[in-house]
Amino acid sequence: MAFFPVPGPSTPAIPSPRRMRSAVPPLYTVITVTPGDTTRAARQNYVGMRHGAGRPKGSGIGRKNAGREVSMDRDRGGGRISSVFTRAPALTHPGAPPRPAGIFLRGCTWVACHGLFLLPAAAAPSGRPYRLPAVSLKTPVIWGATCEVPGGPAVAFGGQDQKGEDGDPHTRIKDGDAWVAIHQDLRARNPLQGLHDRIRTARDLQKDAAARARAAWFAGLPPDETSRRVRERVLPPQWTISRELDALVADLDECANNPDADTAGQARQAAARLSAARAESAAVVAALEAGLDAAGIKRMAALQIALERAAEPLGAEPPPRALSPLAFDAKTGLVVLFGGDHLDYLTNDTWVFDPAKRTWRQRRPAAAPPPRANHALAANGDGTVTLTGGYTYTSSTDYCGGQYRDLGDGPWTYDVAADAWTGAGAAAAPDARTYRTGRLHPDHCLDAPPPSAAAFAAWLEALPPNTWTQARPPARPALNRDWGSAVLDPDRDLILRWSGGHSAHGGTDVLHYHLRTNRWELAFPAEFPLGQLYANTEYPDGFNFNRRPWVTGHTYQSYGVDPFLKKLLFVGRTSHCYLYDPDRGDWTGRFAKPKGMAYQDCYYTLTLCPTPRGLMAWTEHGRLFRFDAAAAQWVETPLSGAKLPGSVVDNSTMVYDAKRDRLLAARKPYGDRHPYDGELHAVDLATGSVSALSPAGREAARAIPYLCQIRYDVEHDLMLVGATLPPGDGGARRTPAYDCAGNRWISLAIGGDDPSGKNGRNVSLGMIYDAKRRLFWAVDADSRVYVLRLAPDRADVRPLGE
Incomplete structure (x- = not known):
């Protein structure tokens, strides 16, 4: 941490903020503090703050002021300024550096008397949790990477496209001054794309089968009834998956003999993974035929992941990701991509893009650095690329806790031609993933004792009248879900909970509470919006690249279950209404809202109410709309x-x-x-x-x-x-x-x-x-x-x- 002392008789003048900003390393934030009597100003690369509900009492700084000059109106007197609220790691993580001269500690924030100082904005000591910087949401694509070489290629990949229908910016190249997506051309020229899409279809079917298995499990029925449900609802799609995998393995074996070496290599890589998935699919079927248990449901989820991995080498481009840099190796003429944050997991796969051929290829090193994101990747000019830094997950359940920590495992070097990683740290398998754990993972709810509808019904029957009583489900998910409501899904006997945002859980998951058995269900691993987490008005718009909307700063009553469509509708986004299917345990689509429901910050006031005529919506302007399920649109009443x-x-x-x-x-x-x-x-x-x-x-x-x-x-x-x-x-x-x-x-x-x-x-x-x-x-x-x-x-x- 660098600190520039207050000018005085024996100290040199502080360089101007403009000059200092140009000289500051990229992992640092310059905070300029201007003294005054009653009005205090601070210019900062704002990355958030945590105080109470997200805005310090008496302070003029809020999340909406990210990146702006803001005033702080809490007068400390004597020419001292009020708190500089920031989520930079130096201020909030337990490993904050010693307090420098000219700064005193007030509460849990550093407070500057005056002067200019630097704070690490995206790095923290190894192993210490921290929170990522926020980004501006004014640009459609966030969290992506670009690689522009003077006189050479200009390639962009990764991030979230807030305007895209799939949330994925895809591969883009520079055409003049504009970035142009080329994924459709990549798909059309990819001879393996059809096989990729077939495996992804099997993956989707596997995901849905696992959702059905969870529903049967959490129903807590007698063994014979549970077995009947598994035979009728779970095993048929599982049998279909097994048959399709048999056919796919045979087709991939043929592609492994393709005269094009790159195509054959990708096919062989996928075939090896798919053969293992096929064997696991047979084991899953056998386990389900023997009986349903939590371990079997976990195996179904693992099979879904295995199918995702098997499809990857066959795709026209890598799976989407965030905070994953690109590096151009001039010796081989290839752009290298490693790892990144899929938002619900971290990956450590290695890919190369050939700008001349406009093709991506997944590499197959013997080992690789552990999964990470937000690392640095630099070409050395000799056919190697050096990787440094990067974070992993902490799975913290603390209030506004740091969800990331640096790996600190030293530099890694990738030999592009040899397809080999070397480094001092502990290596991992080249297709590893890191998921959040504990209360942020679906297994937490499955690890509770087997549910029993009969036992819970007896407990409910014995409830005393006029007495609120805690049900105490044995496993509760995290994080805190503030600023929202809960809605009833009467057909499925569920309470659905889509809440959080402001200083709270900022993911995409809708919690299921099973009324029959007193059990919470988390349908998929928690994913977080990186530095926008815990914000109020700074959650990204649109779908993320997993085709899920981020929670808004408050959800309040902006969601409900329509009795005809039998899905949850979320209207808290300005332009679109999003659909969530509890049967599939995931978001399934969106459509445009009518003008009368499409206004800024509508998540605060749009109020949904179910009726036998359909879901109704009440607006801040005193207008009433009804959802017409047959027409799939909102109609004004x-x-x-x-x-x-x-x-x-x-x-x-x-x-x-x-x-x-x-x-x-x-x-x-x-x-x-x-x-x-x-x-x-x-x-x-x-x-x-x-x-x-x-x-x-x-x-x-x-x-x-x-x-x-x-x-x-x-x-x-x-x-x-x-x-x-x-x-x-x-x-x-x-x-x-x-x-x-x-x-x-x-x-x-x-x-x-x-x-x-x-x-x-x-x-x-x-x-x-x-x-x-x-x-x-x-x-x-x-x-x-x-x-x-x-x-x-x-x-x-x-x-x-x-």
């Missing part, structure tokens, strides 16, 4: 009568009243300064007529602290509020509710381990009503599960305020 107010961030919800076929909307202005006025608006779904209900107890409803989680109990014809009132004389916090038949606000005495928390408000609460079991369920940010059996006749019902 004409409204009449009173004006329907708009939804509000943090402060509104919409509920379906099943007895009257109407929607009930509750909302208040944003902020704690504006209490709820107790008003409810009803929308008659048969006519579109809107009316204000003006329920009794409106004045007392000012005490309701949170409106986002209100759910309708059809058995008791009331809407229970997912919040509690301020303590009464006895110290108890009563729960507000709306009596639909009486058009009045009431309160109930509900005890136990209330998920609303000690302050009566939980912005990360997800609450649903389960009509099948006549129970309320709730999940919190840490995936704890709560259950309530409501019995109003024993809950001391009172008019609200009494």
Whole structure:
């Protein structure tokens, strides 16, 4: 770490920030601090910060100010400035360097008195966790690599294309001043592309079969019923896969004799991998025929990975990846690519691109450096390339914890012509992968004791009335899932949880909670958006290259399950609605939203509510849309009568009243300064007529602290509020509710381990009503599960305020 001291009588003047920036190594960030009396300014290559919910109280710095000159308004007096909040490793990782002169420590951040200093922005001591720098999202392609040689090739590869339909920027070459994708031409000229695509199809079928096996496992049924489900739903696709692999191995054997040496070599590499996968497929079938268990499901997932590896050498270009540099070796005329971050795993494969032939080839070294990303790759001019640095995963489950650490295993040298890696560190197999582990991997949920629907049903039957009780599932996934909700999938008996973002889990996975068995399911390994993780408004747009959308800074009520399509719809992105299929355990597509639902930061306010007519969407402008599953589009519902107010961030919800076929909307202005006025608006779904209900107890409803989680109990014809009132004389916090038949606000005495928390408000609460079991369920940010059996006749019902 370099530090430039404060100018004084015995110190030279500090170089200008512009001059210093030009001289700073690429792994460092220059932070310029300008002193002042009441206004403090800092220019930084901003990479995020962590303080409370993501924005330090009293500070003018937020994630949206990345890369800008920002002011910090917390006056420390005496000419000193306020905190420089950054996620640079020197500030946050446990191995931060000693505090230099001129900087004092305040809380968990360095605070500069004045001057200019340098902080490592992307590197940390070996083995220490850190967080990656954020990138600007203004350019469509992020996290990619380019290789431009004066008078030579100009090639780009890797990253995420935020505008692309598949999220993959693909291979690009420079045409004048523009980068042009050439993957379609590469595919057309690749004689092995058809075989690649067939293996990928088998891989997709394998992934779906594993999802069916997990569903059968987590159902917790008796052995004979589980066996029947496996025979009907899991084994048929598994048999199909085995037959296809037999045919593919035979076809690859023929391609291994291709007169083109490169083609034959790629085919032989794939054939060896596919032969091993075929043997494993036969073993998986035998295991499933003997009975379903967690070990068998893990083998199915491993077979999916084996098929992915078998397809790789046959493709026209490498699998997509991020933070993987390119290096041009002039002696061989080849561009070298090594490793990278697939976002859900790290790889260590080696590829070369021939600019003259415009072909990619996967190499087959005997061994390779361990998987990594964000490394440096430099050509030496003698036919070798040197690799230095790079990170691996930490699998941290700490709040806003560092997910990356440097490997620190010394330099590695690759002889391009000899296809050989050498280095002082421990080598790995040349097609290895590193996945996150523990609570960030699906195996964590499978490692719990076998689920039993009968045992959990008996536990639910014994629940005391009017008492929130923790269900305590034996395995909970991570990270914390703040700023969202939870939705019911009644056909599959699931709670689906798509939450996180701001200072929270920033992946793409939708959690499944199995209501029959008290089990969480994670459908695929967690993937994170690198330096954008924990942000609020800085999550990438579009699909990533795994064809999954990133979570938004808040998801709130911007997702729901349509009763006709029977998929989860997520409308929190500005332009598109994304589809998630719980049967497949993955995202399956997207389509454009209508103009009335396509507005900036819509994830804060677009509110979805399921009805027998379809999923409904309420906008911040007071408009209502219905999802037409047959047409696969959102259609606006004409409204009449009173004006329907708009939804509000943090402060509104919409509920379906099943007895009257109407929607009930509750909302208040944003902020704690504006209490709820107790008003409810009803929308008659048969006519579109809107009316204000003006329920009794409106004045007392000012005490309701949170409106986002209100759910309708059809058995008791009331809407229970997912919040509690301020303590009464006895110290108890009563729960507000709306009596639909009486058009009045009431309160109930509900005890136990209330998920609303000690302050009566939980912005990360997800609450649903389960009509099948006549129970309320709730999940919190840490995936704890709560259950309530409501019995109003024993809950001391009172008019609200009494």
